[in-house]
Amino acid sequence: MEKSTRTSTRTRNPRGEGSRLAAELVDAAERLLLGTGSADAVSLRAITREAGVSAPSAYLHFPNKEAIVGAVVDRRFLELADRIRAAADGAVEPAGSLLAGCLAYCEFALAEPGGYRVLFATGMPDHTAPSSGQAAFSTLVEGVAGAVETGAAPPQDAFRSATLVWTGLHGLVMLRSARPAFPWPPLEELVADLLARVVGVSPAAGGPSTAPRS
Amino acid sequence: MEKSTRTSTRTRNPRGEGSRLAAELVDAAERLLLGTGSADAVSLRAITREAGVSAPSAYLHFPNKEAIVGAVVDRRFLELADRIRAAADGAVEPAGSLLAGCLAYCEFALAEPGGYRVLFATGMPDHTAPSSGQAAFSTLVEGVAGAVETGAAPPQDAFRSATLVWTGLHGLVMLRSARPAFPWPPLEELVADLLARVVGVSPAAGGPSTAPRS
DNA sequence: TGTACATCAGTGAACGCGCGTTCACTGATGTAC
DNA sequence: TGTACATCAGTGAACGCGCGTTCACTGATGTAC
Numbered sequence: 001m002e003k004s005t006r007t008s009t010r011t012r013n014p015r016g017e018g019s020r021l022a023a024e025l026v027d028a029a030e031r032l033l034l035g036t037g038s039a040d041a042v043s044l045r046a047i048t049r050e051a052g053v054s055a056p057s058a059y060l061h062f063p064n065k066e067a068i069v070g071a072v073v074d075r076r077f078l079e080l081a082d083r084i085r086a087a088a089d090g091a092v093e094p095a096g097s098l099l100a101g102c103l104a105y106c107e108f109a110l111a112e113p114g115g116y117r118v119l120f121a122t123g124m125p126d127h128t129a130p131s132s133g134q135a136a137f138s139t140l141v142e143g144v145a146g147a148v149e150t151g152a153a154p155p156q157d158a159f160r161s162a163t164l165v166w167t168g169l170h171g172l173v174m175l176r177s178a179r180p181a182f183p184w185p186p187l188e189e190l191v192a193d194l195l196a197r198v199v200g201v202s203p204a205a206g207g208p209s210t211a212p213r214s
Numbered sequence: 215m216e217k218s219t220r221t222s223t224r225t226r227n228p229r230g231e232g233s234r235l236a237a238e239l240v241d242a243a244e245r246l247l248l249g250t251g252s253a254d255a256v257s258l259r260a261i262t263r264e265a266g267v268s269a270p271s272a273y274l275h276f277p278n279k280e281a282i283v284g285a286v287v288d289r290r291f292l293e294l295a296d297r298i299r300a301a302a303d304g305a306v307e308p309a310g311s312l313l314a315g316c317l318a319y320c321e322f323a324l325a326e327p328g329g330y331r332v333l334f335a336t337g338m339p340d341h342t343a344p345s346s347g348q349a350a351f352s353t354l355v356e357g358v359a360g361a362v363e364t365g366a367a368p369p370q371d372a373f374r375s376a377t378l379v380w381t382g383l384h385g386l387v388m389l390r391s392a393r394p395a396f397p398w399p400p401l402e403e404l405v406a407d408l409l410a411r412v413v414g415v416s417p418a419a420g421g422p423s424t425a426p427r428s
Numbered sequence: 429t430g431t432a433c434a435t436c437a438g439t440g441a442a443c444g445c446g447c448g449t450t451c452a453c454t455g456a457t458g459t460a461c
Numbered sequence: 462t463g464t465a466c467a468t469c470a471g472t473g474a475a476c477g478c479g480c481g482t483t484c485a486c487t488g489a490t491g492t493a494c
Contacts, residue, residue, distance in 0.1 A: 015490055018437050037336070041254065043480060054439050059482075113336070120392045122251070122327070160399065164382065164408055171385025178334045185374065194378055197412045229457055232470050257447060268472050273449075 010052040022061035024051045026071045030115070037114030039069045039121060069118070076115055077132035080108050084139055094146035095153065095201045101143055102169055102191050105136075109173035110187070116173065140166060144199055153201045164198045224266040236275035238265045240285045244329070251328030253283045253335060283332070290329055291346035294322050298353055308360035309367065309415045315357055316383055316405050319350075323387035324401070330387065354380060358413055367415045378412045 013020045028050035032042045044065040048055045062068050087104035091097040109116035119133070141162040147153040169191070176184055184190070195201050227234045242264035246256045258279040262269045276282050301318035305311040323330035333347070355376040361367040383405070390398055398404070409415050 012437055012489085015436060021437080038252070038254075040252075044482090045480065055480095056440085056482080056484090057438055060438075065481080117336075120389065122331075122392050160407065163399070164404070164411065167385035167389055168378065168382045169385065170389055171381035171383065174388060175334065175381055175384055178336050185377070190378070193374065194412075197378065197414075198408075200411075226456085226470055229469060235470080258449090259447065269447095270449075270451090270473085271471055274471075279448080 019061065021051070021053065021057060024053075025058060025061065025068055026075065027051070029068045030072045030075065033069070033072055033118050034112045034115045037117030037121070039066070039118060039123070042069070044068070073119055074130055074132070076119060077130045077136070080105070080119070081132045081136040081139070083108050084136055088139065088143060093152070094143070094150045098140075098143035098147050098199070098201065099192060099195055101139060102165065102195065103188060105169050106173050106187055106191060109169075110176060113173075113177040117177070120170070137162065137166060147199060147201050153199050156200070161199050165195065168194050168198060233275065235265070235267065235271060238267075239272060239275065239282055240289065241265070243282045244286045244289065247283070247286055247332050248326045248329040251331035251335070253280070253332060253337070256283070258282075287333055288344055288346070290333060291344045291350070294319070294333070295346045295350040295353070297322050298350055302353065302357060307366070308357070308364045312354075312357035312361050312413070312415065313406060313409055315353060316379065316409065317402060319383055320387050320401055320405060323383075324390060327387075327391040331391070334384070351376065351380060361413060361415050367413050370414070375413050379409065382408050382412060 025047055029042065029047045032046055032050055033039070036042055042065075044058055045055045047065070047068060048058050051057075058065075058068065062071075083104045084101045088097045088101035091100040141158050144153070144156070144158040144161045144165070148155055148158065172190065172194070175182070176187075185193075239261060243256065243261045246260055246264055247253070250256055256279075258272055259269045261279070261282060262272050265271075272279075272282065276285075297318045298315045302311045302315035305314040355372050358367070358370070358372040358375045358379070362369055362372065386404065386408070389396070390401075399407075
């Protein structure tokens with residue numbers, strides 16, 4: 001694998017600031033997880049090595065490795081929810097907002113596949129649905145409802161539609177990472193097409209749609 | 215984890231039949247992979263242990279662990295393609311055939327989540343797209359085309375539609391495994407809904423659809 | 429101002445373990461003569 | 462028919478390694494008197 005970029009000279013934290021190491025360990029774990037996407041491909045010793053610290057130091061702040069990985073997952077879910085909301089808020093009308101949020105989701109996942117994969121890896125200690133994950137899904141439900149309210153999409157069960165959009169986006173980004181040789185259409189085009197077909201938003205903002213009934 | 219069901223008494227293969235062990239090792243690896251879904255959570259020693267054989271025996275038939283796992287992946291892709299085709303052939307008209315194939319795909323994935331996950335895990339040695347995987351996708355493209363031909367679905371780009379169906383199904387089964395606490399609608403209902411929205415097949419065969427424009 | 433002490437951040441050595449892989453081997457069975 | 466040999470399936474011991482976790486410790490810095 002790639003060499004660590006950490007230097008071996010680390011000065012200990014000043015008195016009373018020992019908890020800074022906790023954050024440094026989470027940073028280090030995140031760096032490693034971005035590369036692997038698998039919690040058990042990253043060892044506690046690798047994390048402390050990456051942080052420039054001895055292995056037992058981790059126990060000063062965390063009960064075990066899972067706790068560090070869990071902190072990374074929490075942080076990345078928050079980051080994901082923020083990016084979606086920021087992208088959605090940047091668009092002018094609800095349909096564009098929904099598309100922008102979905103694209104932000106995909107870009108987050110594709111920029112660091114390992115950092116996305118770890119969010120949905122099985123075997124996480126019953127940490128299964130952090131509130132930021134639920135928040136991101138709620139944003140999606142609201143996005144669909146908003147498009148319906150303004151007439152950009154026909155009336156529908158927003159929860160059901162959001163579920164299909166979520167699973168569609170997840171499958172899209174996971175398979176794009178896993179099968180780079182597949183002849184994938186451009187991301188924006190495919191996501192817009194997905195929204196046109198699943199939610200029924202009129203493709204006015206984007207290019208022509210290849211959806212059925214067009 | 216669960217205890218192995220293997221007994222410790224194994225009689226060696228008769229002369230000239232040594233290659234049977236190769237198959238036994240693939241069987242053992244498959245059994246273990248069904249439980250974990252991760253190639254590197256299953257050690258070579260665990261595989262030989264499960265097969266009731268000493269660790270070096272694996273080298274009589276395989277150059278390394280990846281080769282054994284690769285054989286399991288090949289076998290399961292063939293199995294998946296067979297199940298899809300069998301289900302699709304059992305339906306009377308194209309639209310029902312498409313739905314049946316998609317349901318078979320989901321059932322294969324959900325019956326043994328680990329056995330499905332390993333098919334699309336990253337880090338497989340450039341084994342990325344076995345021909346049986348492509349065959350399964352071709353079946354899907356043909357399924358869409360068949361529904362269009364009989365008028366069960368409107369004219370469309372079958373490759374594009376198949377891509378969205380595949381990614382939709384993949385996301386569906388992966389998230390269902392990873393987030394069992396999410397309030398998932400029944401599988402058949404969700405898959406039928408996905409096909410109604412993405413491909414535009416009329417939901418005549420199933421119950422009422424909640425798709426937009428309904 | 430000086431000194432003893434408490435607190436704090438972090439370490440080094442050690443534990444037992446399972447790993448992938450190598451090597452020389454064992455013992456059963458078939459074959460040549 | 463008997464015997465020496467070749468082949469074959471599989472093993473046991475050993476290698477060096479990285480792992481998670483424990484324990485007693487070190488040495489710097491603040492505080493009480």
